[in-house]
Amino acid sequence: MKSQNFYDRPGFDRAGHLRREQGWLLERIADKKSQLVPIWRSRNLVADAQQPTLTTISMDTSLLERSPVLVFLGLINEVAHFAIDLSAESEPPLKEFGSFEDLRRIGPLLPRDEGSLMAFARAHMTWHKRHLFCGVCGSATESREGGHVRVCKNENCNSHCFPRIDPAVIMLIHDGKDRVVLGRKKTMQPGQHSILAGFVEPGESLENAVAREIFEEVGLEITDIEYHSSQPWPFPANIMLGFTARATTFDLTVDYNELEGGAQWFSRDFLKNSPENDTFRLPRRDSISRRLMNEWIDS
Numbered sequence: 001m002k003s004q005n006f007y008d009r010p011g012f013d014r015a016g017h018l019r020r021e022q023g024w025l026l027e028r029i030a031d032k033k034s035q036l037v038p039i040w041r042s043r044n045l046v047a048d049a050q051q052p053t054l055t056t057i058s059m060d061t062s063l064l065e066r067s068p069v070l071v072f073l074g075l076i077n078e079v080a081h082f083a084i085d086l087s088a089e090s091e092p093p094l095k096e097f098g099s100f101e102d103l104r105r106i107g108p109l110l111p112r113d114e115g116s117l118m119a120f121a122r123a124h125m126t127w128h129k130r131h132l133f134c135g136v137c138g139s140a141t142e143s144r145e146g147g148h149v150r151v152c153k154n155e156n157c158n159s160h161c162f163p164r165i166d167p168a169v170i171m172l173i174h175d176g177k178d179r180v181v182l183g184r185k186k187t188m189q190p191g192q193h194s195i196l197a198g199f200v201e202p203g204e205s206l207e208n209a210v211a212r213e214i215f216e217e218v219g220l221e222i223t224d225i226e227y228h229s230s231q232p233w234p235f236p237a238n239i240m241l242g243f244t245a246r247a248t249t250f251d252l253t254v255d256y257n258e259l260e261g262g263a264q265w266f267s268r269d270f271l272k273n274s275p276e277n278d279t280f281r282l283p284r285r286d287s288i289s290r291r292l293m294n295e296w297i298d299s
């Protein structure tokens with residue numbers, strides 16, 4: 001069996017059938033055994049920033065008054081877990097429990113079973129914050145069904161808005177022998193290189209998105225496009241859909257608007273002996289990019 005991607009091993013039961021059970025939800029909210037997963041300005045609470053793990057706190061109804069929304073995330077060992085958003089606090093709250101850290105930074109340090117719930121809480125709160133108003137009529141919306149839908153408060157509109165996920169393809173392009181194409185965006189760490197990626201457009205299949213993005217970014221034509229695996233990537237709301245493909249042309253024409261640091265072919269031997277410094281380093285350990293590269297390097 002393939003190893004799994006970071007953030008994709010759930011470690012909890014979403015219990016979606018309970019989201020509409022308003023009486024049950026109210027009981028869980030009143031139950032001190034229930035657990036809260038606090039978010040402050042897109043950051044997750046962790047007890048230890050050096051060795052982060054999923055950190056929850058027991059239900060505290062006084063905290064709920066400080067959160068504009070409460071999201072039922074699911075069950076762990078029958079215990080209900082809710083995300084709360086404490087972003088209105090001017091300073092990071094709950095100092096006695098730990099610190100608020102950016103999952104994008106601490107992700108590689110997390111146990112794999114725990115990242116998924118933290119990603120879920122973070123992504124959900126970002127979605128709520130960005131959908132306070134109806135996209136149809138502009139009226140305010142309100143959270144319903146345990147925080148899994150926002151409904152327009154204008155009764156004549158009643159539009160329902162569901163959590164949004166943006167699909168992005170990410171693809172390892174090889175030459176059929178021992179080279180892959182890697183590129184650099186200026187937002188990456190110094191020296192970091194990655195396989196290429198891009199958003200899927202409306203009306204486009206995943207395979208067509210893979211071929212289009214590769215042609216746009218580096219001017220290559222490809223074949224043998226094969227799906228590999230997917231990875232939730234809540235920065236802010238993506239799902240990464242991993243592919244491999246073989247190039248049929250080899251001259252790179254780089255779009256420097258997309259890849260400010262350029263793109264080039266790298267050999268398997270070079271990658272095996274990556275210097276991991278500010279000249280060249282592999283993608284971050286928790287990314288599907290790294291996993292696709294590792295599997296190709298070892299193949």
Ligand SMILES: [Zn+2]
Nearest residue numbers: 134137152157
């Ligand atoms: Zn509306």
